[in-house]
Amino acid sequence: MIQYPKLSMIIDGERISGEGRRTHAVLNPATGERLAELPLASAEDLDRALDVAASGFRLWRKSSPQERAAVLQGAARLMRERCEDIAQVAVLEQGKTLAEARIEVAMNIGLFEFYAGETFRIYGRTLVRPEGMRSTVQYEPVGPLAAFAPWNFPIGNPGRKLGAPIAAGCSVILKAAEETPASALAVLQCLLDAGLPPSVAQAVFGVPDEVSRHLLASPVIRKLSFTGSTAVGRHLGALAAAGLQRTTMELGGHGPVLVFEDADLDRALDTLVAQKYRNAGQVCVSPTRFIVEDGIFEAFCDGFAERAKALKVGDGLAPASQVGPLANARRVEAIDTLVKEALEAGARLETGGERLGNRGFFYAPTVLRDVPTAARVMNDEPFGPVALINRYANEEAMIAEGNRLPYGLAAYAWTQDSARQKRLAAQLEAGMLGINTAMIGGADAPFGGVKWSGHGHEDGPEGLMACLIAKAVHEG
Known part of the structure; x- marks a missing residue:
């Protein structure tokens, strides 16, 4: 069995540990024993992550489909090579069986490979117009995302929050669950090791309400992606509404x-x-x-x-x-x-x-x-x-x-x-x-609900489209 890793945040590719920061104790659910201390972001850390995400979006929105696909395919390959280590870390911090954790890694690999292909299928269209005029519809990345992932699928949920935005050309600030941070960090590290520019994806942790209020109050953030309870989704939706940020909400069910x-x-x-x-x-x-x-x-x-x-x-x-x-x-x-x-x-x-x-x-x-x-x-x-x-x-x-x-x-x-x-x-x-x-x-099917279970979709072409905006261009 592998050793549980030292925990950190990742901002602009830098591993940031707990020097002088508040920490959260990560426990092994099978024993109740402490695995490690997780550093929690300060306001200054979040401001830095926002600045980096803004510059990362300016860079990544210009990337080619080939560049985006290469990163996603490379990350999938690395996850396949690191499957056993990532799965064991997930079991240590979340508790699920090792067989289930291996399946979760495989699902994430499939999702990254699917989105690698989807980078080449961001199609627009040409509208029928009188001679001498040209009108087109083109799709562009929505902008920097704030993405919040829960603890129940510590590999797959971060993968969903990162895969589609990266395929679309967006930057991401990921706040995964404080209970299961090492799995999320392992997923992000695969992307970085596969060549993702460090400014494109950040991982921060902290007191959830503090982090969400700080990120969603910033004009840098153009979209919120949240998976979690209906009650928290309502709260975050209200915060996003103040800034008219787009939202994808995957909420509770029964x-x-x-x-x-x-x-x-x-x-x-x-x-x-x-x-x-x-x-x-x-x-x-x-x-x-x-x-x-x-x-x-x-x-x-x-x-x-x-x-x-x-x-x-x-x-x-x-x-x-x-x-x-x-x-x-x-x-x-x-x-x-x-x-x-x-x-x-x-x-x-x-x-x-x-x-x-x-x-x-x-x-x-x-x-x-x-x-x-x-x-x-x-x-x-x-x-x-x-x-x-x-x-x-x-x-x-x-x-x-x-x-x-x-x-x-x-x-x-x-x-x-x-x-x-x-x-x-x-x-x-x-x-x-x-x-x-x-x-x-x-990977190719939309995942999402209706009524109090949220709106929007992850996975499938619909998950990619949720990270894009339509622009109509008319030329006379």
Whole structure:
């Protein structure tokens, strides 16, 4: 196992450590022990990052598609070479299993390679005009971005925040999560080692509200990209509105899963249990509210609980572990409170419902059935290893429950009826829908939600277009 690295910020290619700065203790979620101290940015550090980002944008917006592609392809190659080291660092600071961390590295490699190709497909168009006049539409980089990434995917989230802007010709100030800084720094270092000019991408850390207010108050920043909770997204959106900065918001969800009587039950259960407890349930698109047709309800509950009980919970670096710890002590307390409240409201506990051990932040994979709609866990995203299973009489009632909440990030459905599949695709309110699958993402597919789950997209051509502005040019 590798040694956890010394932490720093990166501004203009310089590693800035904690001399005289406030620090944040980074913990190993599997043990609760301190891994390192992370330096937090001062106002002067943030001002320097803004100045560098402004100069970096002036430089990078002039770069050719070939230059941008070479950097992204080179970074992908370096991430492939450094995969094991990066994955182990992610496990140490975030807790997920090593197998999941390796997949996350691979996803990031795919995203960088995809955007390397997209640099050559920033197309404009020529408009039809009378003879003697020429009108075109061209796309240009929006400008320096402030990008805020959460801790649940410590490799992939920073990759998303960096890949599309760099492909578009923008500069970026990345503030990744203070809980998982080393993974983000490793991603940025791959880009720098692949030839990205140091002024184009910076990594800062700090007290989140201080950093966001400082960066978004600057006229240097032209766009905000944020992944996180709806509550924080509203706050940051208000700050961005004051400066009329463009925004991409990937916010919370509460993933409904509609399971009909004609579903392939064993396949659905094998898939859904694995997806529910992936990353200990700390996934914004996690399947959470299982909306099950009455005829298969008991069989679904029994099969789900049986599979959940069999999962091996432990340190993410242990080969046998299938579910790692929660990211921090706050998550353990929050999950335990939601579960207890649900039980007091009348829910039935099928398995789990308790903290595991007295070391680290482990919580048992939990299954609740017959959960009252008024219970808080049915309305607030649990963001943890909790599955909620309720029975419904028919398709109409199931769709109504799927759409009941103001969230609309990911939804899932299991049915063999092709006509019903079309109805669900039309009627479920979500930015992403998986029918008989839990695979709803990909480098070439837009990732984003509707309603309180945010607006705009990451990934796919849509993620690149979100970093561009359209300019109409008319020549007489």
